[in-house]
Amino acid sequence: MMFEHVLFFSVYLFSIGIYGLITSRNMVRALICLELILNSINLNLVTFSDLFDSRQLKGDIFTIFVIALAAAEAAIGLSILSSIHRNKKSTRINQSNFLNN
Numbered sequence: 001m002m003f004e005h006v007l008f009f010s011v012y013l014f015s016i017g018i019y020g021l022i023t024s025r026n027m028v029r030a031l032i033c034l035e036l037i038l039n040s041i042n043l044n045l046v047t048f049s050d051l052f053d054s055r056q057l058k059g060d061i062f063t064i065f066v067i068a069l070a071a072a073e074a075a076i077g078l079s080i081l082s083s084i085h086r087n088k089k090s091t092r093i094n095q096s097n098f099l100n101n
Helices: 003-023 027-050 058-088
Strands: none
Touching: 003 027, 027 058
């Protein structure tokens, strides 16, 4: 694939993730949109690493760290979501008021 196509696809994924994160009312959907944003960033890291410095694997190694961070974020987010669902019986963002007593 050409460089511009990959960047366009990455921007498209990022914009879908941002739109979904802003407009979602469900916590699971917001978590999935956050994962979509992180994956579009990973795609950019790999693309620019291949374009500018193909002999060194700095961008590829950093992408592996971002994937590990995304996996940890998903595990923690799903466990928090499970706890909220157990206590509140809902995963809707607008029905949750975490700061009230």
